[in-house]
Amino acid sequence: MRVGFIGLGNVGSKLAGSLLRNGFDLVVRDLDRSAAAELEAKGAGWAESPAEMAASADMVITCLPSPAASAAVMEAGDGILAGFGSRGSAEAPIWAEMSTTDEVEVRRLAGLVSAVGGVAVDCPVSGGCHRAATGNISIFAGCDRATFERALPVLTAMGRNILHAGGVGSASILKVVTNYLATANLVSLCEALVTSKVAGIDLNTAYEAIRISSGNSFVHETESQVILNGSRDINFTMDLVQKDLSLFAAVAERAGVPLELSPVLIDIFDDAIARYGPREWSPNVVRRWEEVTGVSVLAPGFPAEMIDDEPEVPGREVVVSRG
Numbered sequence: 001m002r003v004g005f006i007g008l009g010n011v012g013s014k015l016a017g018s019l020l021r022n023g024f025d026l027v028v029r030d031l032d033r034s035a036a037a038e039l040e041a042k043g044a045g046w047a048e049s050p051a052e053m054a055a056s057a058d059m060v061i062t063c064l065p066s067p068a069a070s071a072a073v074m075e076a077g078d079g080i081l082a083g084f085g086s087r088g089s090a091e092a093p094i095w096a097e098m099s100t101t102d103e104v105e106v107r108r109l110a111g112l113v114s115a116v117g118g119v120a121v122d123c124p125v126s127g128g129c130h131r132a133a134t135g136n137i138s139i140f141a142g143c144d145r146a147t148f149e150r151a152l153p154v155l156t157a158m159g160r161n162i163l164h165a166g167g168v169g170s171a172s173i174l175k176v177v178t179n180y181l182a183t184a185n186l187v188s189l190c191e192a193l194v195t196s197k198v199a200g201i202d203l204n205t206a207y208e209a210i211r212i213s214s215g216n217s218f219v220h221e222t223e224s225q226v227i228l229n230g231s232r233d234i235n236f237t238m239d240l241v242q243k244d245l246s247l248f249a250a251v252a253e254r255a256g257v258p259l260e261l262s263p264v265l266i267d268i269f270d271d272a273i274a275r276y277g278p279r280e281w282s283p284n285v286v287r288r289w290e291e292v293t294g295v296s297v298l299a300p301g302f303p304a305e306m307i308d309d310e311p312e313v314p315g316r317e318v319v320v321s322r323g
Contacts, residue, residue: 001024001025001058001059001153001154002024002025002027002056002057002058002059003019003024003025003026003027003057003058003059003060003061003154004026004027004028004029004047004053004054004057004059004060004061005019005026005027005028005029005060005061005063006028006029006030006050006053006060006061006062006063006064006073006080007030007061007062007063007064007065007069007098007099008028008029008030008032008035008036008039008063009030009035009063009064009065010129010235010236011063011098011125011129011132011235012030012063012064012098013035013038013039014129014132014133015061015063015098015125015132015137015158016028016039016044016061017038017039017042017133018132018133018134018135018157018158019154019157019158020039020042020043020044021135022135022157024154024157025045026039026043026044026045027044027045027046027047027053027056027057028040028044028045028046028047029046029047029049029050029053033046049078049079049083050073050074050076050078050079050080050082050083051077051078051079051080051082051083051086052078052083053080053083054079054080054081054082054083054084054087054093055083055084055086055087057093058091058093058094059093059094059095059096059151059154060080060083060093060094060095060096061096061097061098061154062074062080062095062096062097062098062099063098063099064099065099065240066099066101066243067099067101067102067105067106069099070097070099070101070105070106070109071105071109074095074109074112074113075109075112080095080113081112081113081116084113084116084117084118085116085117087117092117092118092119093117093118093119094118094119094120094121094147094150094151095109095110095113095118095119095120095121096120096121096122096123096151096154097109097120097121097122097123097124097172098123098124098125098139099124100124100172100175100176100179100240100243100244100247101122101124101172101247102172102247102250103122103169103170103172103173103251104169104254106120106122106142106168106169106172107168107169110122110168110169119143119144119147119150120143120147120168121141121142121143121147121148121151121168121171122140122141122142122143122168122169122170122171122172123139123140123141123142123143123151123155123171124139124140124171124172124175125137125138125139125140125158125159126138126139126140126175126178126179127218128222128234128235128306128308129234129235129236129306130222130235130305130306130307130308131160131308132158133308134308134310134312135157135158135159135160135312135315136159136160136308136310136312136313137158137159137160138159138160138161138162138163139155139158139159139161139162139163139315140163140165140170140171140174140175141155141162141163141164141165141171142165142166142167142168142169142170142171142172143164143167143168144167145164148164152317155315156314156315156316156317157315158315159315160313160315160316161315161316161318162315162316162317162318163317163318163320164317164320172247173251176244176247176248176251177248177251179241179244179248180244180245180248180262180265182218182219183241183244183245183265183269183282184261184265185217185219185220186219186223186282186283186285187265187268187285189210189217189219189220189223189224189227190227190283190285190286190288190289190297191289192206192210192215193206193224193227193228193286193297194286194289194290194293194295194297197293197295197297198293198295202299203228203297203298203299204228204299204300204301207220207224207225207228207299207302210224222234222306223282223283225302225303225306226281226283226302226303226304226305226306227283227286227297228297228298228299228302229298229299229302229303229304230296230298230304231281231304231305232281232282232283232284232286233281233304233305234281234282234283234305234306235281235305236281236282237278237279237280237281237282238269238272238273238276238277238278238279238280238281238282238284238285239273239278239279240282241269241282242266242269242270242273242278245262245265245266245269246266248262249262249263249266268285268288269285271288272284272285272287272288275287275288
C-alpha cells in the first residue's frame with residue numbers, strides 16, 4: 001500500500017517514521033521541506049503538492065495543527081480533493097485525518113471526499129509524542145467498518161491500540177473528550193504538587209504517593225515528571241491546550257450539556273497564555289501557582305523529557321465489551 005503523509009510536526013514526523021520503519025511505501029509533504037529531510041534520507045518520497053500525492057497514494061494522512069489547515073490542504077486547487085478526483089476508476093482512496101479537529105468539520109470534508117470517489121476516516125492519536133515515536137500510541141478511528149478494515153494495517157503500523165469509535169466524526173469527539181480530561185488532570189496535579197510543597201512534603205515522596213494511590217494517572221506518570229524536572233517539556237504547547245478545550249466546549253454546547261469545570265480550565269489557560277505566551281509548554285501552567293506561593297516545584301531524579309522504553313509491538317484492534 002502506498003501511503004501519503006502531510007504534516008511532519010512533533011507528532012506527524014513520528015507517525016510517518018513508524019510507517020517507514022514498518023515497510024510502507026511512503027510519500028511525505030510539509031510546508032517546511034527540511035522537516036522531511038530525515039524521512040527522505042531513510043527512503044520516503046517527496047510530493048510537490050497534496051494533489052500530486054493524492055493522485056497516486058492509496059491512503060493520504062493529514063496531521064495538521066488546526067481545522068483550518070486541514071481544510072486548506074484538502075480544498076486548495078492543488079489539494080487532496082483535486083488529486084482524488086483525477087484518479088479515475090481505481091479503488092476508492094482513503095483520506096485519514098489524524099489531526100485533532102472538530103467533528104462537524106471532519107464530517108463536512110468527508111462528504112467532499114465521498115463526492116470525488118474517496119472514503120474518509122478520522123483517526124486522531126492519544127498517548128503522547130514519546131509513544132508516537134515508538135509506534136505504541138493509541139488511535140481512535142471513526143468510519144464505516146469496511147473502511148476501518150482497509151485502514152487497519154496502516155493504523156496498526158503507527159499505533160498499539162486501535163479503537164473503532166463509530167462513524168466519521170466519532171473519533172474526533174472522543175479525542176477532545178480525552179484531551180479535556182488530561183487537561184483537568186494536569187491542572188489538578190499542579191495544585192496538588194504546589195500544595196504538597198508548601199505543606200512541607202518532600203516532592204519525590206509526593207510523586208510516589210500519588211503514583212501508588214487512587215490519585216494516579218497517565219498524566220501524573222508523564223507530565224508530573226517533567227514538571228518536577230523543571231523542563232516542563234511534554235512536546236505540547238498552551239495554544240494547543242486552548243484549542244482542544246474550545247473544541248470540547250463546542251461539542252458540549254451542540255449536545256446541550258451545561259459545563260462547569262470546562263470554563264474554569266479555559267480561564268486558567270487564557271491567563272497562562274497571557275503571562276507566558278501561546279508556545280510555552282503546557283505543563284508550565286504550574287508557574288501560576290509557583291509564583292503566587294513563592295515556591296519552585298522541582299525535585300531531583302526526574303527526566304527532562306519522556307522516552308518510551310517499551311518495545312514496539314504489533315498493533316491490534318481494541319474490541320469494545322458490550323456485556
